[in-house]
Amino acid sequence: MTNYQFKIEEIIDKIQSMEVKVVGxxxxxxxxTHATDLAREIEEKTDxxxxxxxxxxxxxxxxxxxxxxGCVDLLIHFGHxxxxxDQKIPILYIEAHYQLESIQILKKALKYLKDKKKIGLVTTTQHLHxxxxxxxxxxxxxxxxxxxEGRGTLKGQVLGCNFSSVQDLPVDAFLYLGSGNFHPLGIKLSTQKTVIIADPYLNQVRNIDEFTDKILRIRFARITRASEAEKFGILVSSKEGQFxxxxAKNLKKIITKRGMSAYLIIxxxxxxxxxxxxxxxxxFVVTACPRIAIDDSKMYEKPLLTPQELExxxxLRDWEDYEMDEIKY
Ligand code: SF4
Known part of the structure; x- marks a missing residue:
């Protein structure tokens, strides 16, 4: 029994109506971990x-x-x-909403928002419903x-690289419904407003400020270390949506103009x-997913920077104007 809604009926209907022979x-x-169960169900219920x-x-x-x-007639992409x-083949997106037992955690969160009247409500794909x-x-x-709505996002939805749905929203504070710190961190850095997390998984309410300070201290250390760099790698992703x-070419130009060297690596x-x-x-400067430089920073021996951090x-940019990297589709 899963807490995710995989909309199996919609999937079966689509496969049958398109007379799909092979589905990805x-x-x-x-x-x-749900892949083999779903594959078995699809193969049992369709040809x-x-x-x-x-x-x-x-x-x-x-x-x-x-x-x-060339292998499949339809790709079913879950969770996003x-x-x-551009997509090379027909794609059916299944958001895979997570069925929470309760969102009463919001009542607890209200205690943190006593003096705030206008609230921006935000979440990720799994909890949009x-x-x-x-x-x-x-x-x-x-x-x-x-x-x-944001640029390519639904009402109240943020992605790890896209906070356009919260930017310029005239609110006193944001309330993020979901788990983890990464999305609330992006909301904080893109708006500078109070961000309260209502985490129904941990049954916990917290303010993102402490985590933001911790991350900014780490980013400051990486930037300081990279200030001594003379040779940069500019990382380009071959993934369509991160390319x-x-x-990347522009960053190479900026670096080489200053007499340093830069290598483009895909x-x-x-x-x-x-x-x-x-x-x-x-x-290294990451032009791929903006999460990599921030989230995975500890795994790397050399500093990984976002394009804004390179500035x-x-x-070319003041530390006070620190900005989260976003992909503008
Ligand atoms: S680029 Fe990164 S943050 Fe953006 S959608 Fe892809 S994985 Fe998520």
């Missing part, structure tokens, strides 16, 4: 053969359409909403709830192992 399934890491993508996947930026082109990027009930709870307590070639997966042959370089290193 792609899951983010947290959902991959199609299932091909499961075994590669890591963290977003709709990383579709396995290129790998599956579509991004405005809860926003309506969450709004009712907040409004019953006299709050005014504000949400908007920022113009940005990879599918950025990992410490894949960077091992390039240890003659002093620092600070080169004196």
């Amino acid at each position: 399934l792609q899951f983010p890491e947290g959902l991959k 199609s053969l299932v091909l499961i993508s075994g590669d890591p996947c963290y977003g709709a930026c990383d579709l396995s359409d290129k790998e599956m082109e 909403t579509p991004l405005p990027i 809860l926003l309506e009930d969450a709004t009712k709870i907040l409004e019953k307590s006299g709050k005014k709830v504000l949400m908007k 920022r070639w113009d940005l 990879l599918d997966e950025i990992t410490p192992q894949n960077l091992m042959p390039f240890m003659d370089l002093d620092a 600070i290193v080169l004196g």
